[in-house]
Amino acid sequence: MALRDLTSLLAEPGGVRGKRVFVRADLNVPVKAGVVGDDTRIRASLPTLRRLCDAGARVVLASHLGRPKGRPDPASSLRPVAARVAELLGSPVSFAEDCIGEPAERAVAALADGGVCLLENLRYHAGEEKNDPAFAQALARLADVYVNDAFGTAHRAHASTAGMVSLVPRHAAGDLMHAELAHLRVVLEPRRPLVCFLGGAKVSDKLAVLEALARRADVLAVGGAMAYTFLRSLGEPTGSSLVEADRLEDARRVLAAAKDCGHRVLLPVDHVVAEKLEAGAPTRIVKQIPDGWMGLDIGPETTAQYAAEASRAATIFWNGPMGVFEIDAFAEGTRAVAKAVADSAAVSVVGGGDSLAAINRMGLASKITHLSTGGGASLEYVQGLTLPGVVALEG
Ligand code: 3PG
Ligand code: MG
Secondary structure, eight states, X not given: OOOOBHHHHHHSTTTTTTOEEEEEOOOOOOEETTEEOOOHHHHHHHHHHHHHHHTTOEEEEEOOOSOOTTSOOGGGOSHHHHHHHXXXXXXXXXXXXXXXXXXXXXXXXTOOTTXXXXXXXXXXXXXXXXXXXXXXXXXXXXXXXXXXXXXGGTTOOOIIIIITGGGSSSEEEOHHHHHHHHHHHHHHSOOSSEEEEEOOSOHHHHHHHHHHHHHHOSEEEEOSTHHHHHHHHTTOOBTTSOOOGGGHHHHHHHHHHHHHTTOEEEOOSSEEEESSSSTTOOEEEESSBOTTOEEEEEOHHHHHHHHHHHHHOSEEEEXXXXXXXXXXXXXHHHHXXXXXXXXXXXXXXXXXXXXXXXXXXXXXXXXSSEEOSOSHHHHHHHTTOOOHHHHHHHO
């Protein structure tokens, strides 16, 4: 079903002028000692905020940050985010010490047309993640209109993404939500060949998406530590690499699924290995991982193969690092894939924190068709799963 968008919301009789518009955004950005790190998600939320402010809405902005487990935790406060939103919007943003109750209601009542207040972390209340009806009701009291722009949290059925939506009959998807869904759809309906690069530590974390993409993608190229679980499942030596011994059968099932569909799964054919996972540890490049050594990045031959697949692709989806990207000696595989995806003429979609960090650090963002603000959400979407935050907006 087509979601109502901001354009049709703004065109409705009465528009949003003077209305309290509750905007659920994903402002879950890294904050250390009160300082906002990468603010990509904040910037991505600005177009919706600007349009609503320009139309005279009283914007009640809400988000989670981190996982404070249902109680206040100063380390997860959104206060530093309010300052960054204000700086980027170029207008003041007030802050409510609590996302429901008296502090929230006071901040909302003080809003002028075109003004913005940010509510404190939704996850300070256990009701958020439990999708508790009473908590959803308390949030809905703050809203005449509801807009969900939190694509990065759309895979969670929480009070602010799901429960409160039906309580606010006037609702719509924000511009970021729309753009994300439109761009990620190319992975579901790809021009072929579709080449997917999947990295990360654990097969167990990504099992569902591995299986789905093994069926969907013409080529699924695997990197990161999970590649060693695949290699072990084929009886290859993996030394002391991180292997999930209880997932070998799952790994074989992914390989079989691809084979059934006539698709290829590529595994690393060479490796950067070290005896210790440490910056400065001596490294070697090997085809077979010796006892006592662990694979920490894909090797140069693998990198060349993966890059060749990227250059032949019509559509590319990439999520997850190819090696231990935080340590320079094990970052080359991830960098090379980033470069290959950027150089390819394919429609390219990249999600996940490490992949995005690699692209951004290398200044390649403008050469990627779409950088998703959702890690987990984009992985669920490309599997063909419905996202609770999107389903709620359809009602
Ligand atoms: C994310 O960063 O993955 C989203 O903001 C959702 O957060 P969560 O994984 O803690 O639910
Ligand atoms: Mg997550």
